[in-house]
Amino acid sequence: HGYRLHRRLREDPVLSRIWTIKQSQMYFLLSKLVRRGWVRSVRRKGLKGPPRTEFSITPNGRTALSRWLAVPVQAPRELRGAFVAKLYLAYRDSPTAARSLVGKQRDLLRAWQRRHAHELPRAGVASVVLGIRDVQTRAAIEYLDRLWRSQLFRHRLAQRKPNPIP
Numbered sequence: 001h002g003y004r005l006h007r008r009l010r011e012d013p014v015l016s017r018i019w020t021i022k023q024s025q026m027y028f029l030l031s032k033l034v035r036r037g038w039v040r041s042v043r044r045k046g047l048k049g050p051p052r053t054e055f056s057i058t059p060n061g062r063t064a065l066s067r068w069l070a071v072p073v074q075a076p077r078e079l080r081g082a083f084v085a086k087l088y089l090a091y092r093d094s095p096t097a098a099r100s101l102v103g104k105q106r107d108l109l110r111a112w113q114r115r116h117a118h119e120l121p122r123a124g125v126a127s128v129v130l131g132i133r134d135v136q137t138r139a140a141i142e143y144l145d146r147l148w149r150s151q152l153f154r155h156r157l158a159q160r161k162p163n164p165i166p
Contacts, residue, residue, distance in 0.1 A: 001052040002027050018085045030055055038064050065089075069097065072105035076112065076137045079105075099153040106144040113137050 006026040010016055021029070033039035038061030043051050057065070069090040073083045083105060091098035119130055 001054050002030055005030070005055065014088050015085065018081060018088070033061065036064075037061070069093070070101065070104075072101060072108045074108070074112075076109065076133065076140060079140055095153050099148070102144055102148050106141055106148060109137055109141050109144070113141070 003023065006021065006023045009019065009021060009026070030039060030041070034041050034055075038058055040056050040058050041053050042056075043053050046052050069086050073079060073086070087098055087101060090101050113134070116130075116134075
């Protein structure tokens with residue numbers, strides 16, 4: 001049910017650092033997912049207290065989640081939120097899919113950097129702002145290169161089976 005999902009998110013050592021969601025927001029988001037047909041809700045009588053609404057992902061929801069996890073974020077500013085969440089969830093489900101996401105994200109950032117390279121002015125405040133964005137993008141690409149080559153994926157692929165997303 002919604003309370004338990006909220007607690008799991010809040011107690012997850014990684015996701016709790018990425019997303020901060022109030023319990024009321026959790027119910028709002030769950031109702032939105034139900035309207036889209038990605039989550040099913042069923043009212044069940046509780047052992048104690050009032051009936052509870054239990055939520056479960058639908059086949060369409062699993063498809064939408066898989067598609068979302070496979071697509072890199074479109075702008076460097078989304079790396080700290082959406083990309084990190086995608087990488088974490090993808091890795092839990094399939095290290096192979098997570099590694100693929102890293103490669104796609106790296107390629108997308110390289111293309112983004114090439115498209116915006118001409119925007120770097122030589123002087124003034126704009127040069128500082130755009131220069132910071134350029135340096136951050138290069139650092140992200142370098143980190144994704146290291147992650148791509150890291151033992152993280154090879155070790156997990158060799159040692160364990162995927163931990164499916166509940």
